[in-house]
Amino acid sequence: MTMKKTKYLFAVITFLMSFGCALFIANSMFGNILFGLRHDIILNKIQDGDMIFQTSQSKQCEAVRIATNSKFSHCGIIFIEKGKKYVLEAVQPVKYTPLETWITHGKDNHFVVTRLKNASVLLNAETLQKMKAYGETLNNKDYDLYFEWSDDKIYCSELIWKIYKNGAGIELCPLQKLKDFNLKDSRAQTILxxxxxxxxxxxxxxxxPSDLEQSKIVTTIIDTY
Known part of the structure; x- marks a missing residue:
């Protein structure tokens, strides 16, 4: 091969490698930008008072999922303060968690958001403030491992139900009895x-959580499953 041909071949290879790298970087940047925009667009749909559900992976949450025949084992209510979205959730203890952090706690970052039908009418500024005020009375309370219907300790779906009931005068769904759930599975029996x-x-x-997510008076806003 002549020196001229060698130089030409080297130049072509260098160009192709450079072009490939540039294309890879451009695609990566575009992908990240696109994902970021998609992420923001999704989260921008969320409003004050929305409810959010996920599949947690703890032993107890697995038992809850089985006992209720649902993929959902944890939930919280979203409140917006100074433009930032937080999830008020009953863990140990009841606390506010930044929305994006809360999402990462679920299996594969999947989540579902629901909203009260006619929320624009029923959840006015005054009602939302009452809900937030009632939520504050439950903040920092211990998590209720025994699922008792008292305010001494609180579990996740109980927190949401009571905030709507006591803050907005709305019952999201009928209450059930513990005996109504699927308690025959060995994993549920172990927890019990x-x-x-x-x-x-x-x-x-x-x-x-499934009772709230399937409530007849809510509608699904986001479903990433």
Whole structure:
């Protein structure tokens, strides 16, 4: 091969490699920008008072998912303060978690957001303020491992139900009894045995994340599953 041909071939290879790298970088940047825009567009749909659901991966959350025959095992209510979105959630303890942080706690970052039908009418500024004020009375309370229907300790779906009931005068769904759930699965039985021994409060009022998500008076706004 002549020196001239060698130089020509080298120049072509260099050009192709440079072009390929540039194209890869451009595609990566475009992909990141596009994903970022998509992410922002999705989250911008969320409003004050919306409810958010996810599949958590703890042992207890798995038992909740099985007992309620649902993919959802954790939920929270979204409040906006000074332009920032937070999820008020009942973990240990009840607390406000930045929305984007909350999303990362779920399996594969998937989540569903629902909203009260006619929220633009029913959830005016005054009502939302009452809901937030009531939520503040529950903030920092311990998580309720026993799912008791009292305000001493709070679990996630109970938190949302009570904020709507006591802050807005709205019952999102009928309450159930513990005995109404699927308690035959061995994983659910293990949790029940750890919590209650042989004295399972089957008549206790309860509300599950799935009850709220399937409420007849809400509509789905976002579903990333």
């Amino acid at each position: 045995s750890e919590r209650y021994g042989t004295k399972i409060p089957l008549e206790e009022n309860v509300v599950a």
